[in-house]
Amino acid sequence: MSSSSLLQTSISSSSSAFFANHNLTFNSRARSVSLPAKHVGICKCVATPQAEKTEYKTQVSRNANIAKLQAGYLFPEVARRRAAHLKKYPDAQVISLGIGDTTEPIPEVITSVMAKRAHALSTLEGYSGYGPEQGEKPLRAAIASAFYDNLGIEEDDIFVSDGAKCDISRLQVVFGSNVTIAVQDPSYPAYVDSSVIMGQTGQYQKDVEKFGNIEYMRCTPENGFFPDLHTVSRTDIIFFCSPNNPTGSAATREQLTQLVQFAKDNGSIIVYDSAYALYMSDDNPRSIFEIPGAKEVALETSSFSKYAGFTGVRLGWTVVPKQLLFSDGFPVAKDFNRIVSTCFNGASNISQAGGLACLSPEGLKAMREVIGFYKENTEIIVETFESLGFKVYGGKNAPYVWVHFPGRSSWDVFSEILEKTHVVTTPGSGFGFGGEGFVRVSAFGHRSNVLEACKRFKQLYK
């Protein structure tokens, strides 16, 4: 809309006696103002106000922890390179199998409920303002029932959120700067980046491509992408994602039992990321809470993003069992609740209505079909790279295919694929040093694009 319409409109005083002095133009007076700047007594420095083109610097120091971060967050960086490529080749038919963004429409059984909720907000009966920061009760109950039934997880252990990535940062705020963390290497970059931001780490060490004071748990084809816990040092927090992003591997029940025992023996807290659990084909746990005793050492974060195409709608959840206690016996859930209440105001009520629709019998059926579609994409990608003689991992239990290019730099391969096929992937090294030599190919895409991308891969690597 044009701002001039706004600036020129003022409320007619006839509409309400209270509007008489109420002019809703925002800045109609700003242009003519030139009050003399008053000098205030106790100011410690004297800066002469100057034209805004002269560079004025505040005296606020930049947060040294943020300065430690090496580059932009991975996915915006991938998007940046994609944009640069499009500029270079404006006519190229670029296909994105990069950032793991869902592409298929959300089933109508879900969107119709969101639309209904939106309409209801225009009615007296259907209007709702602030909801509980922890999420609406029926949704919390439905999540507990759908995903954690028989696991001893209750409705009030569930905290509904605007997504797992956001919850990871809120969890880091709960933990503070004095904890140590371990991550799978490679892993979803939000764990490491949020840890750096909170000041839990040392500086980035260029020679080893690692941050100081983070325990990187190497996950390689050789160890079946499950870390050798005998070589892992104790940390306060262990981030663990299964099925894994980016490797696509899923931990078995026996491996997760080992992990829980490891945490218990060390007094650590596992932050378990199960955002891809519904992509599991194998007979592995979908939740860490399937492992006996996990409630005392683990919390779990998950999301509707990759199940229902909610990457833009924004809805996730975190489970913090009451049994999970800090060393002084204080429940982690109580502090998480305080942070959620203070730093967040709940997920959008319309998104929450969508989440509840996802968990209805029809919604679940519809979600399964979308997930099934992406799993078919995964198979197509796996078969393509295998037919070209590549060693391929993942895919079976996750929407990510982890392709090995031994001895090569991930970013080089990323650039080669982009330059020669106009397909965007994600360089494995963006997920940590352990991802070097790999490229992640996402299975989120229209079928025609996936088939076309695979055709181009075959031309490039035949």
Added chain:
Amino acid sequence: MSSSSLLQTSISSSSSAFFANHNLTFNSRARSVSLPAKHVGICKCVATPQAEKTEYKTQVSRNANIAKLQAGYLFPEVARRRAAHLKKYPDAQVISLGIGDTTEPIPEVITSVMAKRAHALSTLEGYSGYGPEQGEKPLRAAIASAFYDNLGIEEDDIFVSDGAKCDISRLQVVFGSNVTIAVQDPSYPAYVDSSVIMGQTGQYQKDVEKFGNIEYMRCTPENGFFPDLHTVSRTDIIFFCSPNNPTGSAATREQLTQLVQFAKDNGSIIVYDSAYALYMSDDNPRSIFEIPGAKEVALETSSFSKYAGFTGVRLGWTVVPKQLLFSDGFPVAKDFNRIVSTCFNGASNISQAGGLACLSPEGLKAMREVIGFYKENTEIIVETFESLGFKVYGGKNAPYVWVHFPGRSSWDVFSEILEKTHVVTTPGSGFGFGGEGFVRVSAFGHRSNVLEACKRFKQLYK
């Protein structure tokens, strides 16, 4: 939905070859599992796994900064007391003029666009996944144009968010633990609480009811609710809310010019909260950027919550001008962008569609009407308390009425009003020591409730 339906459903393998091994039940196997717990070599402590009823504690220390917080976040605490009151008087007709929650339906011109966007997500053309973390381009442009036209604020200075409260926390993450802050006293509690959480403060000092290392800028009837800057010590960050929550007072152009000069002389950054700007009746600035030079020392956060009834829909924005620099010359906007990208994934696309509808000519007109309605409520509340002989502040430029009960404890008055009239208010001292002796009465309510509440106030205080 019943979990058993989920557990019993598996995908028919006929629907897709890839579904053959794909069983989407989540935890059907969890109940029969009892694998022996493996003991892992390097564990540093040996804890015998026991039944979960025995209290196991991790060895992770509780974040000492969070432990500094004195009580629950104010508004959940008010909600808790309201719930307790309802339990005590199950038949009472409780009226809430407490937490500042909007009550009037959202105009259809706005919800119909959100519903349309929701429906479109079920179509190939209308589907969208991850959007830019900073917000959709048309919305950023519309905000820049509607609120900051002619002020030199550009589209890419606008960061769309899920609300001002959430942005305040993200800003605190940007600033980190080594900054000092100043707040108006009284003020919206999220500033102080988020500062405590980030470790910027000392302990709570019970005798003075303040946290160490925070500069409390006293705002009283005597100074017209604008701090005497001659007595204010330099801090890195100055939180400043105008029109103010809770006092309802708005700073004049001259006062804000003083504030900007004060920040410039001290090299401070002003975090300006303008969430109530559209409630302004007087001829005061709606944005800090109306003050010349403010872009070098200020950022501004605002919200659709109180304009369009979006408290549950969740949509806000923060303006970080490119001209705002840390002491080393690094742009604050770049670090905020990094935090937004790493800790957030953008506001819901449906909410953003609603925001854009708010800024259409019809949307603006509809918003003005809702705001006008609440302003009428404000007048009714002001007149009521004035007729009872109370000194009343605020109201004219904000949806909050700040009622003085000299010499009395705010929580006592809160309890008295709740007990005797079944009306929920907010105790002034919940906003800081400077709010002691005041009660904030919110003008958000159905007209009938506001009238009924005022009738009861008249009975109580006649």
